[in-house]
Amino acid sequence: MLGQAKVLIVAGKGGVGKTTLTAVIAYLAAQVGINTLIVELDTRSGVATAFGRSELLNYDEVILYSPDHSTNDSRGTVRARVITPDDALLEYLDDHGLKRVSKRLVSHGMLDIVATAIPGIKDILVLGKIKQLERTDGADLIVVDAPATGHAVTFLSSAVGLVDVAKSGPVRSQAIDVLEMLQDPLRCQVVLVTIPEEMPVNETIEAAFKLEDTVGVKLGPVIVNACYTEIEGLYADLEQVANSQGISLSPSELDVLIQAATFRRERIALQRMQLERLARELPIPQLRTPYVFSTEIGPAQIDLLAQALAASISMLER
Amino acid sequence: MSADPLHYSSLPSDSLSSAGEPKSYYSYYSNHEREDTSISPLADLLEKRSVIICAGPGGVGKTTVSAAFALAAAWLGKRACVVTIDPAKRLANSLGLSELDNTPHQVSGPWPGELWAMMLDTKRTFDELVVRYAPSPEQAESILSNRVYKNLTDALSGTQEYMAAEKLYELHNDDRFDLLVVDTPPTRNALDFLDAPGRLTRFLENRIFRILLMPTKAYLKTLSFATQALLRTISKVTGGEIVEEAIAFFQAFEGMEEGFRLRAQHVDQLLNDPKTAFVLVSSPQQEAIDEAIYFATKLDASRLKPAALILNRLYPRFGEVASLNGVQLQGDLKGFKQNLDDMRSIAVMEDNNLSSLLLSLTDVPVVRMYLLSSDVHDLDGLTTIANWMLGIDQSQQS
Numbered sequence: 001m002l003g004q005a006k007v008l009i010v011a012g013k014g015g016v017g018k019t020t021l022t023a024v025i026a027y028l029a030a031q032v033g034i035n036t037l038i039v040e041l042d043t044r045s046g047v048a049t050a051f052g053r054s055e056l057l058n059y060d061e062v063i064l065y066s067p068d069h070s071t072n073d074s075r076g077t078v079r080a081r082v083i084t085p086d087d088a089l090l091e092y093l094d095d096h097g098l099k100r101v102s103k104r105l106v107s108h109g110m111l112d113i114v115a116t117a118i119p120g121i122k123d124i125l126v127l128g129k130i131k132q133l134e135r136t137d138g139a140d141l142i143v144v145d146a147p148a149t150g151h152a153v154t155f156l157s158s159a160v161g162l163v164d165v166a167k168s169g170p171v172r173s174q175a176i177d178v179l180e181m182l183q184d185p186l187r188c189q190v191v192l193v194t195i196p197e198e199m200p201v202n203e204t205i206e207a208a209f210k211l212e213d214t215v216g217v218k219l220g221p222v223i224v225n226a227c228y229t230e231i232e233g234l235y236a237d238l239e240q241v242a243n244s245q246g247i248s249l250s251p252s253e254l255d256v257l258i259q260a261a262t263f264r265r266e267r268i269a270l271q272r273m274q275l276e277r278l279a280r281e282l283p284i285p286q287l288r289t290p291y292v293f294s295t296e297i298g299p300a301q302i303d304l305l306a307q308a309l310a311a312s313i314s315m316l317e318r
Numbered sequence: 319m320s321a322d323p324l325h326y327s328s329l330p331s332d333s334l335s336s337a338g339e340p341k342s343y344y345s346y347y348s349n350h351e352r353e354d355t356s357i358s359p360l361a362d363l364l365e366k367r368s369v370i371i372c373a374g375p376g377g378v379g380k381t382t383v384s385a386a387f388a389l390a391a392a393w394l395g396k397r398a399c400v401v402t403i404d405p406a407k408r409l410a411n412s413l414g415l416s417e418l419d420n421t422p423h424q425v426s427g428p429w430p431g432e433l434w435a436m437m438l439d440t441k442r443t444f445d446e447l448v449v450r451y452a453p454s455p456e457q458a459e460s461i462l463s464n465r466v467y468k469n470l471t472d473a474l475s476g477t478q479e480y481m482a483a484e485k486l487y488e489l490h491n492d493d494r495f496d497l498l499v500v501d502t503p504p505t506r507n508a509l510d511f512l513d514a515p516g517r518l519t520r521f522l523e524n525r526i527f528r529i530l531l532m533p534t535k536a537y538l539k540t541l542s543f544a545t546q547a548l549l550r551t552i553s554k555v556t557g558g559e560i561v562e563e564a565i566a567f568f569q570a571f572e573g574m575e576e577g578f579r580l581r582a583q584h585v586d587q588l589l590n591d592p593k594t595a596f597v598l599v600s601s602p603q604q605e606a607i608d609e610a611i612y613f614a615t616k617l618d619a620s621r622l623k624p625a626a627l628i629l630n631r632l633y634p635r636f637g638e639v640a641s642l643n644g645v646q647l648q649g650d651l652k653g654f655k656q657n658l659d660d661m662r663s664i665a666v667m668e669d670n671n672l673s674s675l676l677l678s679l680t681d682v683p684v685v686r687m688y689l690l691s692s693d694v695h696d697l698d699g700l701t702t703i704a705n706w707m708l709g710i711d712q713s714q715q716s
Contacts, residue, residue, distance in 0.1 A: 013376060098555075234653055241649065270692060290712070294667065
């Protein structure tokens with residue numbers, strides 16, 4: 001998964017752990033010596049905290065993770081930056097010798113007007129910038145934390161739409177270049193993230209087909225996040241088990257333990273149903289990462305998830 | 319309702335274990351002071367308001383909450399209509415929404431009031447709006463066939479929000495309904511919904527828009543040098559055809575801007591009306607909480623206040639099992655304890671996440687709804703939720 005394409009676009013419904021998985025993929029890549037750049041599309045992203053950093057990201061790259069250079073550490077670095085349409089437009093205009101008007105265009109809210117008239121232009125500016133990064137040697141792998149799935153399909157379809165509308169000019173060539181990148185599985189793949197629940201699974205299946213049909217982008221494996229791990233023993237007779245260890249539980253204690261066990265068993269049954277349905281309706285490889293029972297997602301949790309993801313990948317390759 | 323919301327084990331046992339029923343429970347109390355009141359804050363809203371807008375981040379169960387709101391109102395004898403955006407297939411089927419035709423359908427059931435449901439078709443709503451305001455069928459047709467227009471609903475962020483608000487306004491003037499419940503689109507920025515009508519107004523009033531509306535041949539002559547430079551720049555970047563297409567699009571809208579502006583103002587007034595309630599829905603996940611806080615701040619800046627906060631998809635709160643503390647456990651018993659610890663650690667995490675949201679929303683009634691052991695996908699499941707919303711203890715019903 002990590003070595004195939006230079007750009008991985010991580011997409012998923014809000015709340016499924018898309019940003020977390022973006023961090024996990026970047027971290028995992030760094031572990032095997034791949035220098036990785038995380039691209040966020042929103043300054044409010046929490047990807048820095050996943051690496052134990054507190055700063056807000058902006059247009060300039062920051063290092064979130066680096067190997068220990070004093071030892072013979074062969075791991076890669078993880079850097080991160082934000083690309084917003086306004087930033088991308090300014091840079092685009094500067095690059096095209098239009099520096100003088102660029103500030104005015106942005107300050108007049110021109111981008112919003114143009115964006116209303118020309119749907120998809122904001123997205124194409126951002127994707128164009130990503131393509132530019134892909135073409136330079138700054139990183140071995142670029143992991144893009146895409147907008148939530150509904151918006152991700154729109155985001156990635158922008159190139160197709162603009163090629164259709166624009167008959168000439170730089171935007172058209174930009175859109176064509178972006179489309180070339182999106183449609184080349186050796187340059188770019190989309191990793192869909194979901195959780196094993198009904199709505200997220202529905203949305204993932206729908207997004208997968210739309211992305212393949214309208215954009216023609218290659219789908220990498222789908223990552224099912226927040227899977228409950230089975231705990232052995234939850235199906236046993238609790239009272240008997242306790243008695244055999246000489247522990248006597250009060251009726252209310254028995255009740256609490258049984259309710260909690262029942263709850264997990266039912267959630268696991270629900271999860272199994274959704275995982276099977278996903279496999280049936282979306283025949284692409286499935287990776288799984290566990291539910292993290294933790295108050296926050298920091299470096300320790302990222303490490304744990306990365307190990308689980310690596311194990312899941314090696315299971316797939318076997 | 320006297321069940322302690324913090325301890326799953328202290329609930330009446332039949333509400334937990336009746337076979338075939340989704341198991342969960344509901345409790346409510348105000349943010350600071352827990353009150354043992356018998357009137358749910360949500361039942362109060364259903365009685366006093368005519369529009370309820372469920373806002374919040376994506377993936378928190380807004381659609382289910384919205385549908386349950388409308389059903390609860392129907393149980394209270396109201397004629398309620400829920401406007402949803404993208405319901406899960408099985409929920410849509412149970413609401414009779416298998417066909418997407420942009421009009422409300424009545425859902426029949428044993429409630430004393432009426433339950434109506436519709437699924438919003440953004441594109442069609444916009445088309446209807448164009449047809450309504452176009453001075454002639456020809457002008458409507460030229461807009462509907464314009465390529466920029468065709469792309470607009472899909473590609474312009476905020477269009478779905480605006481059309482939801484627009485549909486709300488249309489249905490508000492439909493005297494078949496006492497109460498409308500709107501499930502807002504899952505936006506990255508929940509504020510888009512509030513902002514959407516105003517955005518179109520501002521857009522229509524924009525100077526550039528007015529310039530573009532001038533007759534094609536004459537327009538360059540009348541423009542200032544600076545504006546010409548700006549337009550040339552846009553052409554350079556985007557290609558001339560797009561600018562021409564955009565101009566054609568704006569020209570097609572000529573004479574309609576006043577209608578649109580008035581309409582947008584009316585929609586905006588409705589959103590600010592005292593009989594309109596914003597209900598903030600969030601899950602306890604950090605990402606959702608951050609967005610909910612952001613939204614609450616923005617509401618506050620518009621001098622609006624959420625009428626209630628619904629914390630949805632909370633994990634059940636399980637009590638402690640003191641007899642197992644500090645005991646070396648083996649085998650299956652260890653598993654039971656591990657599972658309980660897992661569940662209790664989620665509760666800690668959730669409370670942790672929620673504290674900042676609760677601090678930013680003082681004096682807003684808080685309703686906590688807990689995860690069900692199955693997905694809600696039928697009217698029975700919705701009725702269970704609706705009952706909790708109304709503060710009716712399921713176990714006391716026959």
